[in-house]
Amino acid sequence: MAGSTGPSLGERPHHVVVVGAGFAGLSLAQGLGGTPLRITLVDRRNYHLFQPLLYQVATAVLSQGEIAEPIRRILRRHKNVSVLLGEVDGIDTGRQEISIDGERLAYDTLVLATGATHSYFGHPEWERFAPGLKTLDDARRIRAKVLMAFELAELEEDPAERERLLTFTVIGGGPTGVEMAGAIAGLAKQALARDFRNIDPTKARILLVEAAPRILGPFPEDLATYAVRALERLGVTILTDRPVENIDERGIVVGGEFVPTATVVWAAGVTASPAGKWLDVGTDKAGRVEVGPDLSVPGLENVYVLGDLALARDENGKPLPGLAQVAHQQGDYLAKALQARILRGETPKPFRFRSRGNLAVIGRNEAVVHWDTVKLKGFSAWLVWGIAHVYLLVGFQNRLLVSLRWLWSYITHQFGSRIIDEDLSRRHSHEARTEVFIDAAHGEELRDRARS
Ligand SMILES: Cc1cc2nc3c(=O)[nH]c(=O)nc-3n(C[C@H](O)[C@H](O)[C@H](O)COP(=O)(O)OP(=O)(O)OC[C@H]3O[C@@H](n4cnc5c(N)ncnc54)[C@H](O)[C@@H]3O)c2cc1C
Structure with a gap:
């Protein structure tokens, strides 16, 4: 469980940095839009991609613009959310900073949702x-x-x-x-x-x-x-x-x-992005970072991992699948959980996945x-x-x-x-x-x- 609630809201807004504008990161940023928190969403692409229809682009049914949407456009009405285009290449959890193409950015709360990539089983x-x-x-x-x-x-x-x-x-x-x-x-x-x-x-x-x-x-x-x-x-x-x-x-x-x-x-096959290395925590064989019931990384202050990058478990201890609906629900959940924790000092209920089939x-x-x-x-x-x-x-x-x-x-x-x-x-x-x-x-x- 993430321990502290971060700095008070008195002088400067609590800064939540979200890395990855896929299903998880985007739904989180949308859920935190309009709150007193300061949100920075970082992605190496300027668009959110609807991966479930990628195969239709690959087989000439759809064109690429039809399954992608600029992140700035999606979030433009949320004045407390800034979008940064850049690739995260390291994290210093001690100093509470991330490195984006070598530039440092400080956070109070960090959420990683950088997804997964292909795995060729050792080939x-x-x-x-x-x-x-x-x-x-x-x-x-x-x-x-x-x-x-x-x-x-x-x-x-x-x-x-x-x-x-x-x-x-x-x-x-x-x-x-x-x-x-x-x-x-x-x-x-x-x-x-x-x-x-x-x-x-x-x-x-x-x-x-x-x-x-x-x-x-x-x-x-x-x-x-x-x-x-x-x-x-x-x-x-x-x-x-x-x-x-x-x-x-x-x-x-x-x-x-x-x-x-x-x-x-x-x-x-897929393998998670290298965030486990950046955080210097252990991962499973697929590179996923094990998270607690509130999606925080055990042993780290105010760090959360969502979506395909997370090894989250259901009530019976079974790992949740790498699906858009899991990522989306986790983003929605964390938006509410962070508001409860940071703004009201409450302990949020654990995350529960509701399968949509x-x-x-x-x-x-x-x-x-x-x-x-x-x-x-x-x-x-x-x-x-x-x-x-x-x-x-x-x-x-x-x-x-x-x-x-x-x-x-x-x-x-x-x-x-x-x-x-x-x-x-x-x-x-x-x-x-x-x-x-x-x-x-x-x-x-x-x-x-x-x-x-
Ligand atoms: C072809 C295909 C079909 C699928 N079909 C379905 C389906 O039908 N139903 C379903 O539920 N799921 C489906 N999935 C799975 C689903 O797309 C994933 O589970 C979901 O996208 C995971 O969301 P995420 O937010 O964790 O990661 P992603 O959606 O992968 O988003 C990760 C984001 O992080 C960004 N990023 C990565 N690394 C960095 C970095 N270092 N710095 C900055 N930004 C970074 C990426 O640019 C990306 O925007 C499919 C996946 C694929 C590939």
């Missing part, structure tokens, strides 16, 4: 060939890679290489992997179906690889089985119980077998929803998923644009954002050509490695 070299999906840059890069694979296949004369270019692999069968695989299938089999002359995009092979015995681990088995059938109907091949053993520029090795594939997307979309008209005893699948689940995501988007403009885009895609079967950025197009084209040169011999070597 950082795979990142080059299998980008993960966490930022807008990642989404743009994946979109370019996916669209370029079709463009290069159209030009390719060697049937084996064409097949490799038209094989798309998603590693990780959680909700993000399922959404990504379903969306690539939608792109290939509907949106691009009639746009090429030398290739048939509907023949593209989409693989979803999962190390566990089944996909959608957090969902009940019957919903996961439903998702498998729906994905298979879309043309996705699901490989379960097979951890990926290698990834390189030619393809992947899974279950001892080399699979040539030009596009691999990583949706398998698990949702995963599979494709057009297909989703699964699990909430307590309620299980939905198919069109009704898809409708709930769509309404929930539009409702949760920040900014009226984004809600309107996303709703219109989805309506347009639904009616026309077209994806509205199939632009390949010029620099990425040149890069992928060059990489693909040089890799083609790298060869058959390298493929052979990988196959040999897999066999031995």
Whole structure:
């Protein structure tokens, strides 16, 4: 539990520094808007990103501006909240200061909500060939890679290489992997179906690889089985119980077998940002900082950790999942708890997570929803998923644009954002050509490695 309540409000307002304007940090800053506290929200980006719809940017359904909103605009009416653009690179808890790009900023209360990033399970070299999906840059890069694979296949004369270019692999069968695989299938089999002359995009092979015995681990088995059938109907091949053993520029090795594939997307693992190191406290294997029932860091004065960065537990001691709804509720909770503690000198009640259910979309008209005893699948689940995501988007403009885009895609079967950025197009084209040169011999070597 955080001990003291910080300096009195007499001379200068108590300064709360929040690092990270994701779901947790933003809801906290909004909750503290209009209070007598002085709030500084620091983020290395000038926008809040709605990560649950990133895969739609990566698969050309939405464009990047539709899922991001400038932080200043969201908070402009709260005069007690300042926004600083900068990257935090260290913390001195003794002096109560953080370092932002080398500059020092003093705090009375510090809240860290810097989220998580990809983890390649000890294989950082795979990142080059299998980008993960966490930022807008990642989404743009994946979109370019996916669209370029079709463009290069159209030009390719060697049937084996064409097949490799038209094989798309998603590693990780959680909700993000399922959404990504379903969306690539939608792109290939509907949106691009009639746009090429030398290739048939509907023949593209989409693989979803999962190390566990089944996909959608957090969902009940019957919903996961439903998702498998729906994905298979879309043309996705699901490989379960097979951890990926290698990834390189030619393809992947899974279950001892080399699979040539030009596009691999990583949706398998995350690790928390390095705040544990900055605070000099222990973390779990995923880099998360263990917090107490009020989300404070035990042993540190007035330091709190929220969202994906926190290892918070429910009433039964079970770790809470890394979900937007957890982060959001923690931000809301801490806004009230800090006011109680700092302004009224009260001890707040512990944080309690109220699950709003698990949702995963599979494709057009297909989703699964699990909430307590309620299980939905198919069109009704898809409708709930769509309404929930539009409702949760920040900014009226984004809600309107996303709703219109989805309506347009639904009616026309077209994806509205199939632009390949010029620099990425040149890069992928060059990489693909040089890799083609790298060869058959390298493929052979990988196959040999897999066999031995
Ligand atoms: C592709 C994808 C799909 C998802 N789908 C769902 C879903 O459908 N439902 C769901 O509930 N959850 C989903 N999630 C999980 C959800 O997005 C996260 O749980 C949630 O974003 C965590 O919120 P957060 O505030 O902890 O971190 P984040 O939202 O990641 O925000 C962290 C913020 O900190 C900033 N930051 C990081 N490091 C620094 C630094 N050193 N200095 C300054 N700023 C920094 C970042 O720029 C960012 O703005 C998804 C995640 C991904 C990646």
